[in-house]
Amino acid sequence: MTQIQEVxxxxxxxLVSERALTGETMLLNMGPQHPSxxxxxxxxxxxxxxxxxxxxxxxxxxxxxxxxxxxAKTYQKAEVMTDRMxxxxxxxxxxxxxxxxxxxxxxDVPPRAQAIRVILAELTRIQSHLVWLGTAALDVAxxxxxxYCFREREMILDIMELVSGQRMMTTxxxxxxxxxxxxxxxxxxxREFLKIIPYRIDEYESMLSKNPLFLDRTxxxxxxxxxxxxxxxxxxxxxxxxxPDYDVRKFAPYSGYEQYDFDIPTRTEGDVYARYILHxxxxxxxxxxxxxxxxxxxxxxxxxxxxxxxxxPRSEIGTSMEALIHHFKLWTEGFNAPxxxxxxxxxSPRGELxxxxxxxxxxxxxxxxFRAPSFDNLQVLPKLAKGHFVADLVAIIGSIDIVLGDIDx
Numbered sequence: 001m002t003q004i005q006e007v008x009x010x011x012x013x014x015l016v017s018e019r020a021l022t023g024e025t026m027l028l029n030m031g032p033q034h035p036s037x038x039x040x041x042x043x044x045x046x047x048x049x050x051x052x053x054x055x056x057x058x059x060x061x062x063x064x065x066x067x068x069x070x071x072a073k074t075y076q077k078a079e080v081m082t083d084r085m086x087x088x089x090x091x092x093x094x095x096x097x098x099x100x101x102x103x104x105x106x107x108d109v110p111p112r113a114q115a116i117r118v119i120l121a122e123l124t125r126i127q128s129h130l131v132w133l134g135t136a137a138l139d140v141a142x143x144x145x146x147x148y149c150f151r152e153r154e155m156i157l158d159i160m161e162l163v164s165g166q167r168m169m170t171t172x173x174x175x176x177x178x179x180x181x182x183x184x185x186x187x188x189x190x191r192e193f194l195k196i197i198p199y200r201i202d203e204y205e206s207m208l209s210k211n212p213l214f215l216d217r218t219x220x221x222x223x224x225x226x227x228x229x230x231x232x233x234x235x236x237x238x239x240x241x242x243x244p245d246y247d248v249r250k251f252a253p254y255s256g257y258e259q260y261d262f263d264i265p266t267r268t269e270g271d272v273y274a275r276y277i278l279h280x281x282x283x284x285x286x287x288x289x290x291x292x293x294x295x296x297x298x299x300x301x302x303x304x305x306x307x308x309x310x311x312x313p314r315s316e317i318g319t320s321m322e323a324l325i326h327h328f329k330l331w332t333e334g335f336n337a338p339x340x341x342x343x344x345x346x347x348s349p350r351g352e353l354x355x356x357x358x359x360x361x362x363x364x365x366x367x368x369x370f371r372a373p374s375f376d377n378l379q380v381l382p383k384l385a386k387g388h389f390v391a392d393l394v395a396i397i398g399s400i401d402i403v404l405g406d407i408d409x
Contacts, residue, residue, distance in 0.1 A: 025053050030393070032061045037397060038135065039404025043381075045390065052393060055385040057378055062408035070368045074334030075101055076175065078365065083169040085370065086406035088128040091120045091160075092348045094173040096370075099254060100344040100357040101175045105337050107309050113177035113302040114255045115293045119190065120163070120172065121255075121346075122286040122293075126197070127156040128349035129279045133204060136276065136398035140217045145207055152200050155193045162189060176304035187294060194291055201283055208276070218273035222384040222396035225270060232380045235373050236351025237278040238400050242270035248347040260289045272399040279401075309335045334363030341367070350374050350401050374406035 025048050032042040040061040046054035066085060070078035082093035095117055102109060109117075134149030157167040163182050164170035172179050208214045224232075226243035239246060245264045249257045265281035267274035304310045311330050316323035337359035345354040351373030360366040377400045384396050 024048075030390075032058075037404075038402055039407075041378075041397075041402075041404055041407075043393075045393075047390065050389045050391070052385045052388055052390065055382045055393070057381055059378070059404070059407050062404045064405075064409060066409045067368050067370065071365055074363045075337060075365060076330070076334060078368070079174070080169070080171050083171055084405065085372070085409060086348065086350065086353075086374065086403045087168065088131055088403055089124055089348045089350070089353070089406075090168055090170055091124040091173060092346060092353060094171060095121055095255075096344060096346045096348075096353050096355045097357075098173050098175050099346065100342055100355040101309075101337070103342045103344055104340065104357055104359055105175075105309055105335070107176050107306060108304050109177055109255070110301045110304065111256070111298045112181075112300045115297050116178055116182060116302065117173055117255050118257065118260070118293045119290050119297075120160070122290045123156050123159060123190070123193075125286050125349045126283050127153045129283050130156075132279055132349070132398075132401050133276075136395070136401075137208060137214075139394045139398045140214060142208065142211075142214065145204060148200065148203065152193075152197060155189075155196070159186070159189050159193065162186060174303070174310075176306065176310040177302045181302045187297070190290065190294055194287060194294075197287060198284070201280060205280060209280075215273065217392070217395050218276060218399075219269075219271060221272045221388060221392050222399060223269070223271045224380065224384060226268070228383070229270065229380075232383070233376045234351070234380060235376065236348070236401070237275050237282060238351065238377045238380075240264065240266045241274035241278050243268045248345050248352055252345060254344070254346060257289075260292050262288050272395050275399040275401075336361060336363055337365070345371070348373055350403065350406065351377060370409060372406045372409065374402040374404070378402050378407060 025046050028045045028047055030043040030045055031037045032040045037043065042058040042061065044056040044058060045052060064084065066081050070081050079094060079097055082097045083090040085093050101107065130149040130153045134146035137145035160170055161167045163186060164172040164179065224242055229239050229242040230244060235246065243266055245266050247264045250264055262285045265278050265285065267277055303313075307326055311327045312320070312323040317327055339359055339361045341356065341358035343354060343356045345352050347353070352371065353373055354371030356367065356369040356371070357365055358367040381397065381400065384400070385393050388396065
C-alpha cells in the first residue's frame with residue numbers, strides 16, 4: 001500500500017469515487033507481482049465488498065526505453081530490440097519494423113521471402129494464441145489445457161530454431177527479405193505440425209467450450225458493445241468479439257496476404273467467452289493460410305539484390321573483395337535512409353501493430369514509435385471490470401490478451 005500513500009489526496013480524488021475517500025469502499029492493490037496480470041502490471045482496485053467499483057491500471061514497471069534506444073542505433077542493428085517488445089510476437093515485431101524500413105527506402109522483397117514471412121508470422125500467431133489459451137484457462141483453474149497448449153507450442157519453437165537458430169528472439173526477418181533460406185527440413189516439419197494441430201484444437205474445445213464451470217466464469221463477463229469497442233480504439237480479437245470484422249491482413253494487405261483465402265471470425269456477444277472462441281477460430285484460419293503459402297512456396301532468392309541496403313550473400317564474401325567491403329561497411333556504418341516518415345501496420349496476435357519510422361538522411365532513425373495493440377486494449381479494462389467480482393477480473397485480464405512488454409516500451 002506504500003504506493004497509494006505516496007499519492008496525494010487531491011490526486012486520488014480524481015481517480016476514485018467519493019465513497020473511497022469516506023471509507024465506504026476499500027482501495028486494494030492487485031500486483032504488480034500478481035501472476036494473473038500477464039506481466040508486471042499494477043491495478044488499483046476500488047471495491048465494495050467483492051464488487052469492483054473502479055479499476056485503475058498503473059503501467060511503467062517494465063519500461064525499457066526500447067524506442068529511444070533504437071534511435072541510437074543503425075536501422076539494421078536496432079531490429080534486435082523489436083524482439084523484446086511483445087515477446088509472444090517476436091517474428092511479427094521484426095516483420096512490422098522491416099516493412100517500415102522497406103517502405104521508407106523503397107526496398108523490394110522477393111516472392112519467396114514474402115511467403116516465408118507469412119508462414120512464420122502465422123506460426124507465431126498460433127503459438128501466441130496457444131500461450132494465451134493455456135494461461136487464460138489456468139487463470140480460471142483449468143490446469144490440463146495449459147499443459148496441452150505448451151506441448152503443441154514446442155513444435156512451433158522447434159521450427160523457429162530450425163530456421164533461425166533461436167527459439168524465440170529470432171531476428172530472422174531482415175530488411176529486403178529474410179536472414180537466409182529455410183533448410184530442407186522446414187517443409188516437412190511444418191506439414192507435420194499442420195497434420196497434428198487441427199485435432200489438438202478440437203481437444204482444447206472439448207475440454208472448455210461446453211464445460212459448465214468454464215461457461216460460468218466466462219459467459220456474460222466483461223462485455224463490451226461494438227460501438228464502444230470502436231470508440232475505445234480496440235483491435236484484434238478484443239474488437240472482433242464484439243462484431244466489427246477489422247483485420248489489417250484483409251483491409252490493408254501486406255506481404256502478399258491478398259492472395260490467400262481466409263475468413264475473419266467475429267462474434268457479437270463481446271464477453272470473455274466470445275474472445276475465447278475467436279482465439280480458437282483464428283488458429284484455424286492461420287492453419288489455412290500456412291497451408292496455402294506452403295503449397296505454392298515459390299523458388300528463388302530470399303533477399304533483395306539491392307546491395308545498397310542489403311548485405312551481399314556470405315558465399316560471395318570469400319571470393320569478392322567488393323562484397324567483403326560492402327558487408328563490412330553495412331554492418332559498421334549502416335545505410336543512409338532518405339528524409340521522410342512512414343507508417344506501416346500489421347495484424348499481430350493482439351491486434352493492429354503499427355510502426356512509425358522517420359528518417360533524417362542518416363544511418364540512424366530519427367524517430368521510432370510503435371502503435372502497440374496491448375496498450376490500446378488495456379485501457380478498456382476499467383470499463384470491462386466495473387460491476388464484476390474480483391475473481392472475474394482475473395478472467396477479464398486474460399481475455400484481452402495483453403503483454404506488458406508490448407505496453408512498457
